Each structure stands twice: as C-alpha cells, then as structure tokens.
Amino acid sequence: MTDSINVTVRGLRSEDTDSLFALWNTGDIIRNSLELPYPSEEAFRERFNNLTPNHHMLAAELSIASGRKRIVGLAELRVFVKRMRHTGRLNLFVHPDFQRAEPETRLLETTLELAGQWLGLRRVEVIVFVDDTNAIALYDHHAFVIEATMRRYARREGVYADAHLMTRFFADQPPKENES
Amino acid sequence: MTTSPKTQPELIIRGQEADDWEDIAAILLADQVVYYTLQLPYQSRDRIRENTENPPATHLRLAAEIDERVIGLIGLSQGSGRRAHTAELGMMVHPDFQGQGVGTALMKAAINLAENWLNINRIELTVFTDNQPALALYEKYGFEIEGTLRDGAFRDGSYADLYLMARLRGEI
Numbered sequence: 001m002t003d004s005i006n007v008t009v010r011g012l013r014s015e016d017t018d019s020l021f022a023l024w025n026t027g028d029i030i031r032n033s034l035e036l037p038y039p040s041e042e043a044f045r046e047r048f049n050n051l052t053p054n055h056h057m058l059a060a061e062l063s064i065a066s067g068r069k070r071i072v073g074l075a076e077l078r079v080f081v082k083r084m085r086h087t088g089r090l091n092l093f094v095h096p097d098f099q100r101a102e103p104e105t106r107l108l109e110t111t112l113e114l115a116g117q118w119l120g121l122r123r124v125e126v127i128v129f130v131d132d133t134n135a136i137a138l139y140d141h142h143a144f145v146i147e148a149t150m151r152r153y154a155r156r157e158g159v160y161a162d163a164h165l166m167t168r169f170f171a172d173q174p175p176k177e178n179e180s
Numbered sequence: 181m182t183t184s185p186k187t188q189p190e191l192i193i194r195g196q197e198a199d200d201w202e203d204i205a206a207i208l209l210a211d212q213v214v215y216y217t218l219q220l221p222y223q224s225r226d227r228i229r230e231n232t233e234n235p236p237a238t239h240l241r242l243a244a245e246i247d248e249r250v251i252g253l254i255g256l257s258q259g260s261g262r263r264a265h266t267a268e269l270g271m272m273v274h275p276d277f278q279g280q281g282v283g284t285a286l287m288k289a290a291i292n293l294a295e296n297w298l299n300i301n302r303i304e305l306t307v308f309t310d311n312q313p314a315l316a317l318y319e320k321y322g323f324e325i326e327g328t329l330r331d332g333a334f335r336d337g338s339y340a341d342l343y344l345m346a347r348l349r350g351e352i
Contacts, residue, residue: 036261083218083334122331122339148327148344152302154262160301165327165344 005062007103009110012057012074017045019071020059027096032132034091034154054079056114060094060107072098075111079119086122088115092135099134108142116170124168127153129161136164144168189246191282193289196241196253201225201232203250204243212275216311218333219272240298242289244273244282251277254286256294256303265301267294271314283317291321295349304346306332315343323347 021044024030030037051057060073073094080087090111094104115121126144128135144166153163196204205228207213214221235241238260244252252273259266269290273282294300307314309328323345332342 034262082220084332086331086334086339123329146327147329150304150326150344151346151348152265155265156262160265165329167330169330 007106008061009058009106010061012048012059014049016059016071017048020074023071023093023095029093031156032129058107058111060103062103072103073107075107077111077115088121088124090124090126112168122170126166127163128166129163139166142168191285192245193242193285196243198233200243200250201229204228204232204253207253207272207274210275213272216308217272242286244286252282252286254290256290267300267303269303269305287317287321301349302346306342306344309341309343318345
C-alpha cells in the first residue's frame with residue numbers, strides 16, 4: 001500500500017458526472033442510500049448539472065501517483081427553506097475502498113465546516129439504515145445523535161427497512177469582533 | 181309542545197377545488213394556524229390562490245365544508261422511488277371550528293384514501309411538541325412518536341421542538 005494518497009475536497013464540476021456514475025454502481029452505495037438501482041446516465045447528468053442555490057455538492061478527489069485524478073466520494077447537502085432554513089439534509093456517497101479512511105473523513109469534515117461556519121446551519125441531518133453500522137459509527141464519531149428511528153422508512157431489496165434520523169447540532173456562537 | 185331539535189349543519193369531506201382558495205386563505209393566514217404549522221405569516225393571497233389552483237400531482241388535498249364554507253384541510257404528499265409506500269400528512273382547521281370533530285372527520289378520510297386506495301403503508305408527520313390537541317388526535321389514530329427533532333422549526337422568534345410521528349398500516 002502506498003501512503004502517498006493525496007485527497008482534495010472541492011465543489012463538484014460538470015465533467016465529474018462520468019466518475020460519479022461509476023461510483024454509484026460500486027459496492028453497497030445504492031443499497032445503503034435512498035438511490036434506485038439502474039440509474040439513467042441522462043437523468044444523472046441532469047441532476048448534477050442543475051443545482052439550486054440551496055443545494056451544495058462537494059467531491060473528494062484522489063490524486064494518484066501517475067498524475068491521474070479520480071472522484072471517490074460525493075457529499076450532497078440540501079438546505080431546507082423558510083421556517084426550517086436552519087436545517088440541512090446530508091447524503092454521503094463514498095467508494096467502499098475509501099470508507100473509514102481519509103477521503104471519507106475529509107469529505108464529511110469539509111461539508112460540516114461549510115454547513116456550520118459558512119451557511120450558519122443549526123442542524124445537519126442524515127438518514128441511515130439501522131443495520132448500517134459503519135455509517136452509524138462514522139456519524140457518531142462526528143457528534144451526530146440519533147433523534148428518531150423511523151419504521152419502514154424505505155424499501156431495500158424487497159423489504160421495508162427501518163432507518164435512523166441522525167443530527168449534528170451546531171450551538172449558537174457568540175458574535176466575534178473582527179480583529180483589526 | 182316539543183321544539184324540534186336544532187339541526188347541526190352537515191360536515192362534508194370532499195376533494196379540494198380551485199374555487200376554495202378564499203376560504204383556504206382564511207385558514208392559512210389565521211394566527212393560530214401559522215403558529216402551530218409551518219406556514220408563514222403575511223402570505224400573499226395571490227400565491228395561495230395559485231397553489232390552490234395548481235397543486236402538485238403527488239399532493240392530494242381534502243377539504244372539510246360546513247354551510248358551503250371550507251373550514252378545514254388535510255393534505256397527503258406521496259413519497260417517490262424507494263419511499264413510494266409513504267406519505268406525509270399535514271392538516272389544519274380554522275380556529276373558529278376547532279373541537280367540533282372536523283379534524284377527526286378529515287383524519288378518517290385521509291387514512292381511508294391513503295391506506296385503502298393509494299396503498300400507502302406508512303403515513304408520517306411532524307407536529308410541534310406543545311400542540312396538545314393535535315397530538316391527542318394523532319395518537320388516537322395510531323400515530324406513534326418516533327423521535328424529537330430538537331429546534332426543528334423556527335416559530336415567533338425562537339426555535340421549537342417537533343415530534344416526528346408515523347402510523348403504519350397493519351399494526352393498528
């Protein structure tokens with residue numbers, strides 16, 4: 001194993017859709033999310049190229065020694081509106097080889113920084129299936145708490161599966177004077 | 181001599197019509213309705229009219245009518261994809277007509293529509309944790325609290341908690 005992995009977290013670009021499409025069809029990504037199998041490439045392109053101002057997409061890009069780059073993770077943050085505009089819903093998609101590793105951690109931490117420090121969100125929510133212990137451990141490690149357990153939340157491989165709503169809470173911060 | 185019993189005006193539950201928009205605006209803009217739902221005050225009546233005339237296809241709305249006036253609403257918003265078996269429920273009753281069984285009639289109709297006709301398996305909703313009358317109605321109709329969303333919504337100057345509740349078909 002090489003230890004010279006170089007990860008960059010950055011905004012999504014239109015040319016990323018091909019590598020995202022490949023990422024989608026990897027491992028348990030579809031199973032453990034709310035995505036449907038057999039995605040259409042056309043619909044995919046449409047979805048990731050037409051973002052509203054309340055919709056933020058961050059990509060984790062890996063630089064490989066040969067100079068090639070590869071997308072190994074995507075974070076999708078959708079901010080609610082009006083009386084819930086202090087809340088965002090996060091979806092995290094990380095290639096199985098890079099889960100519980102630096103690309104996943106960096107992607108999540110950067111997205112939480114965007115949410116808390118720049119968007120000023122108070123709540124960031126994720127939905128995780130109750131048996132997805134890796135995801136639960138990841139969010140638990142980043143101070144998310146289980147707020148609700150939703151029975152028959154979504155279909156998965158022929159059955160209804162229960163899911164947790166986990167929330168990372170950002171407390172009010174005292175206003176800080178600009179240093180002159 | 182006996183006096184004839186005072187007849188109660190009939191309560192009718194039916195689909196929402198475009199013509200209902202003025203009665204609906206009166207409900208949506210009532211202070212108490214704004215406080216206990218996620219509606220905003222000062223909503224434009226034009227927007228309410230547009231929304232009433234063109235509801236999204238996945239959004240079904242029923243109206244409660246007394247004396248040719250709409251005094252209550254219930255809406256079901258169907259999920260899609262892997263959540264197509266679910267619907268989110270929202271309801272509101274004009275403050276002058278609360279405590280008269282309007283909510284109960286709307287709830288019975290919405291559950292019938294969802295479970296017996298749309299094949300919905302899970303009906304979910306959120307409610308402010310201090311909205312006692314609504315909570316009592318939801319619990320009576322088999323909704324269980326699945327969790328509390330801390331500071332889930334903003335209300336009159338501060339954050340307030342919401343319960344997430346759901347009713348599962350076949351477990352009642």
